[in-house]
Amino acid sequence: MSDSTNHPIGRSRLCAREALTDQLTRAKADDRPSREELEPGCIYSVFDVLPAGISLFLGLVSSEQIARNPDQILADLVVDPIPAPVHENTPLEIVKNRLENEHLAALAVFNDSGDFIGAVTRTSLIDALLKREKELLSDESHRHAELSTNRDPSPSWSEQLRSLSLATRSLLRIMNTIKLERHLLESSLEYLTRLLSARYGAIGIFDEQGQVAEFIYTGLSEEQAQRIEHWPEGKGLLGRALARNQFLRLQNLHEHPHAAGFPPGHPPMRNLLAVSISHNGETYGRLYLCDKTDGGFFDGDDELLVATFADTLALAIRNIWNKEGRRRAEEQLRIAASVFETSSEGILITDAKANIVMVNRALTTITGYSKDEVIGRKPSMFSSGRHDRKFYRQMWLSLDESGQWQGEIWNKRKSGEIYPEWLSITALKDDGHQVIRYIGVFADLSSRKFTNSLVDQLINHDHLTELPNRLMFRNHLKKAILRAHGERKQAALLYLDIDRFKTINDTFGHQIGDRLLQQVAERLTKCLRENGRTRRGDVVARLGGDEFALIVNDLGGPDDANKIAQRVLEAFTEPFLFGDRTRRITVTIGIALSPRDAENVDDLIRHADLAMYDAKHQGRNTYQFYSGKIHEKNSTRLDLENDLYNALERREFSLHYQPQVDLRNGRIVSMEALIRWNHPDRGMIPPDQFVPLLEDTGLINPVGDWVLEQACRDCLQFGKILGTDLSVSVNLSGHQFRNNLTKIIGYILSRVGLSPSRLKLELTESLAMQQVQETIAVLDQLADMGIDVLIDDFGTGYSSLSYLRQFKISALKIDKSFIAGACLETDDGKIIRAIIGLAHNLNLQVVAEGVESPEQLEFLRSHHCHFGQGYLFGRPLPLSEIAQLAGRRMDRGGPLN
Ligand code: C2E
Ligand code: CA
Ligand code: CA
Numbered sequence: 079m080s081d082s083t084n085h086p087i088g089r090s091r092l093c094a095r096e097a098l099t100d101q102l103t104r105a106k107a108d109d110r111p112s113r114e115e116l117e118p119g120c121i122y123s124v125f126d127v128l129p130a131g132i133s134l135f136l137g138l139v140s141s142e143q144i145a146r147n148p149d150q151i152l153a154d155l156v157v158d159p160i161p162a163p164v165h166e167n168t169p170l171e172i173v174k175n176r177l178e179n180e181h182l183a184a185l186a187v188f189n190d191s192g193d194f195i196g197a198v199t200r201t202s203l204i205d206a207l208l209k210r211e212k213e214l215l216s217d218e219s220h221r222h223a224e225l226s227t228n229r230d231p232s233p234s235w236s237e238q239l240r241s242l243s244l245a246t247r248s249l250l251r252i253m254n255t256i257k258l259e260r261h262l263l264e265s266s267l268e269y270l271t272r273l274l275s276a277r278y279g280a281i282g283i284f285d286e287q288g289q290v291a292e293f294i295y296t297g298l299s300e301e302q303a304q305r306i307e308h309w310p311e312g313k314g315l316l317g318r319a320l321a322r323n324q325f326l327r328l329q330n331l332h333e334h335p336h337a338a339g340f341p342p343g344h345p346p347m348r349n350l351l352a353v354s355i356s357h358n359g360e361t362y363g364r365l366y367l368c369d370k371t372d373g374g375f376f377d378g379d380d381e382l383l384v385a386t387f388a389d390t391l392a393l394a395i396r397n398i399w400n401k402e403g404r405r406r407a408e409e410q411l412r413i414a415a416s417v418f419e420t421s422s423e424g425i426l427i428t429d430a431k432a433n434i435v436m437v438n439r440a441l442t443t444i445t446g447y448s449k450d451e452v453i454g455r456k457p458s459m460f461s462s463g464r465h466d467r468k469f470y471r472q473m474w475l476s477l478d479e480s481g482q483w484q485g486e487i488w489n490k491r492k493s494g495e496i497y498p499e500w501l502s503i504t505a506l507k508d509d510g511h512q513v514i515r516y517i518g519v520f521a522d523l524s525s526r527k528f529t530n531s532l533v534d535q536l537i538n539h540d541h542l543t544e545l546p547n548r549l550m551f552r553n554h555l556k557k558a559i560l561r562a563h564g565e566r567k568q569a570a571l572l573y574l575d576i577d578r579f580k581t582i583n584d585t586f587g588h589q590i591g592d593r594l595l596q597q598v599a600e601r602l603t604k605c606l607r608e609n610g611r612t613r614r615g616d617v618v619a620r621l622g623g624d625e626f627a628l629i630v631n632d633l634g635g636p637d638d639a640n641k642i643a644q645r646v647l648e649a650f651t652e653p654f655l656f657g658d659r660t661r662r663i664t665v666t667i668g669i670a671l672s673p674r675d676a677e678n679v680d681d682l683i684r685h686a687d688l689a690m691y692d693a694k695h696q697g698r699n700t701y702q703f704y705s706g707k708i709h710e711k712n713s714t715r716l717d718l719e720n721d722l723y724n725a726l727e728r729r730e731f732s733l734h735y736q737p738q739v740d741l742r743n744g745r746i747v748s749m750e751a752l753i754r755w756n757h758p759d760r761g762m763i764p765p766d767q768f769v770p771l772l773e774d775t776g777l778i779n780p781v782g783d784w785v786l787e788q789a790c791r792d793c794l795q796f797g798k799i800l801g802t803d804l805s806v807s808v809n810l811s812g813h814q815f816r817n818n819l820t821k822i823i824g825y826i827l828s829r830v831g832l833s834p835s836r837l838k839l840e841l842t843e844s845l846a847m848q849q850v851q852e853t854i855a856v857l858d859q860l861a862d863m864g865i866d867v868l869i870d871d872f873g874t875g876y877s878s879l880s881y882l883r884q885f886k887i888s889a890l891k892i893d894k895s896f897i898a899g900a901c902l903e904t905d906d907g908k909i910i911r912a913i914i915g916l917a918h919n920l921n922l923q924v925v926a927e928g929v930e931s932p933e934q935l936e937f938l939r940s941h942h943c944h945f946g947q948g949y950l951f952g953r954p955l956p957l958s959e960i961a962q963l964a965g966r967r968m969d970r971g972g973p974l975n
Contacts, residue, residue: 094173094187095166099202107153116141121184121197124152135194140183163188263294276367283363329375351376353384357392426518444522446492462496464488481505497524540620543599551619555679558629559672570639572628573668573686577698579624581844601649643701664699675704730756734954738947750807751789752954782814790830792957800964807838812845820859834864843875850881861886890917894928914941
């Protein structure tokens with residue numbers, strides 16, 4: 079891409095990034111800057127800081143807006159709907175058009191990664207244009223004239239003229255792209271004043287009525303400028319000359335006998351040059367320069383220079399006026415046409431005899447008829463038959479009398495479907511009061527979309543589910559909190575997360591994941607409906623990923639929230655569509671109430687989130703209210719995390735071993751290594767409480783390596799302690815499975831001196847089904863090394879049979895949750911039989927874990943399950959205690975001593 083640095087004179091287009099304002103202040107959503115802090119022209123970028131420390135850009139607010147609403151917080155001043163931001167590479171042309179057309183003080187600029195990088199205001203936009211022009215100008219003319227203040231004291235006239243013509247050319251160029259701006263005139267005037275070494279300069283621009291609309295000055299104080307704001311209205315020499323549009327060049331002005339006409343308080347002037355800004359007899363304004371800095375007088379050359387400048391200015395202004403006028407007329411037409419065509423409301427125009435002459439696109443969408451099918455026919459073609467003659471008679475009566483009718487009416491679509499619409503009809507009359515057209519505008523009341531403009535839909539809604547997004551959600555939540563406060567009720571926030579969604583997405587693909595999210599959105603929306611309607615302010619939003627939120631207003635207390643949570647869980651008992659099959663999914667909900675648990679948006683969200691987290695720990699498919707205790711738990715989590723960092727060095731981890739038994743002969747064949755953490759203050763901590771932390775912190779890699787090595791070393795001891803060689807089973811977590819696993823294992827095995835056939839790895843089902851291609855590759859390598867891998871917790875994830883076939887694995891381990899309910903009649907029993915059948919079909923072995931009772935053992939045996947593990951055979955024990963397993967046979971429904 080070429081830019082201005084490569085081509086100093088090239089006219090590469092400026093873009094938004096190059097016009098960012100430096101008058102930008104970053105502010106928090108609930109800030110309310112004081113009047114004293116406000117600087118005119120300042121823009122505030124308003125951010126909401128989310129609990130995770132992520133800042134969410136809400137929008138821009140101008141200092142003028144703040145000044146007008148001093149009691150409101152910034153979040154409430156962010157305009158609604160928020161104007162779409164521009165990309166940093168958007169050409170300034172487009173930025174400028176949007177600022178003008180949408181009447182915005184500023185536009186937000188985002189980069190490729192979707193981060194807010196700043197804002198463009200009208201002033202910063204002009205600054206950028208001017209800066210570019212100045213650069214071009216000095217590039218073009220640096221050999222002829224220095225334009226900076228330390229310029230050559232006496233440039234020749236031709237040099238001056240040249241640089242002036244460059245200046246005016248650039249003025250024209252700028253004016254072609256932007257409206258006449260005070261700012262722009264100021265810089266031109268300053269430039270001219272400097273060029274001619276004048277002490278004061280002023281430009282008065284007239285409006286279309288010939289009144290001074292803009293008075294721009296340089297070298298004068300504000301006070302002085304105010305005093306000379308009144309013009310010498312035709313009085314005295316100056317007044318008369320100006321009235322006649324004459325040029326004036328006066329020396330020793332104050333001595334001139336006819337120098338009257340200056341208002342009192344006008345600064346003393348010796349030397350004046352006044353030129354009218356006019357073209358073809360039309361005057362647009364006047365330009366004055368006063369007093370040379372060196373005490374000299376303006377000469378004829380100066381006058382010519384100024385006249386040239388004034389000419390150009392006149393041309394520019396005329397162009398702008400013309401363009402402006404034309405643009406306004408064109409724009410009006412364009413707006414009318416585009417409103418007609420893009421309106422989400424159906425529009426129908428008939429002639430005086432009610433024959434349809436014109437319809438818009440929305441009408442064809444709503445009614446289902448094409449344009450050709452309706453033009454020339456009568457609107458009665460849409461009649462539903464629901465209204466009697468009286469209804470229509472009254473409509474016509476009202477149209478005749480007042481030229482207007484409005485009301486709800488039932489009409490019929492082409493499909494035959496009857497739907498309600500809100501219709502307003504206006505009779506258009508000519509000068510003689512004869513009706514020439516009827517214009518009907520209607521909104522389809524059956525579609526909830528009819529109020530949402532496209533822009534609003536894009537910015538505030540989630541594309542996939544059409545639910546409000548996080549941004550919109552925060553708005554709603556803020557309102558709900560305020561309302562609850564005002565009405566002495568509670569508002570509930572239900573934070574909702576789909577259990578194991580990631581697994582679903584990874585297993586079935588994003589398309590099915592997306593469809594699922596849409597179905598979830600639909601069901602949640604239904605949960606908020608009572609008698610087919612949603613109460614005002616009650617909202618379902620999608621916060622991203624598989625996270626949803628429900629806002630429920632007007633609650634008496636937790637009991638009411640309870641009911642809603644139950645309703646939601648109930649809604650999930652029906653299976654969902656997964657492609658062409660159906661499956662059940664579950665959700666976990668965290669609930670926080672306002673004002674009970676929090677009185678601001680962030681705290682409420684944080685508390686609901688914590689409650690959700692807690693509910694997940696309780697075992698998913700459940701809901702949990704926020705309570706202060708969760709906070710405590712959470713800080714425990716943080717403390718634990720801290721301690722974990724030192725645990726490995728301090729040798730606080732140890733391994734326990736649980737036997738795996740061959741169900742056919744009762745012999746122990748292998749030991750599963752299960753990690754334990756002996757915390758100095760808290761005692762033994764079970765892995766469920768810290769393995770997830772290890773994974774979150776990345777500590778799982780060093781700790782996992784330690785487990786592998788320790789297990790391999792201990793495996794060599796089994797033979798010595800128990801008299802027979804056993805293999806060892808090690809659990810793997812996701813991170814380990816990816817990270818150079820085979821290399822590490824190869825290294826450990828050779829260092830310890832253990833045969834690969836004695837090491838088994840356990841991989842959970844959900845883990846195996848993530849990134850399947852990678853899994854297949856690693857499993858192939860492990861198989862090549864001679865290491866067996868089994869799929870752990872089988873039955874809890876979502877296995878795909880075709881993948882299972884491609885995995886080089888040796889066994890499936892049925893999750894203990896099924897074994898708990900193992901008996902012939904139950905569903906669990908059926909699942910166990912199905913898994914065993916599947917394993918046999920795939921030529922895999924089956925292990926049952928969590929075997930606790932002789933009945934379970936009997937059931938498993940009778941269904942030809944190969945191996946078993948569980949308290950029935952032995953609890954996990956440290957290496958030092960496994961000697962007690964020696965010589966045990968476990969084939970008669972319990973350990974035999
Ligand atoms: P897992 O791999 O499913 O391990 C089996 C869990 O069931 C063990 O819990 C074990 O003590 C328990 N268990 C064994 N027999 C019975 C029984 O008859 N009834 C019941 N109710 N439970 C039984 P533990 O030791 O608390 O381990 C929990 C989980 O932590 C393991 O589940 C495994 O996923 C993970 N884990 C343990 N050690 C490691 C490790 O070294 N690395 C990794 N990545 N994860 C580990
Ligand atoms: Ca395991
Ligand atoms: Ca398991």
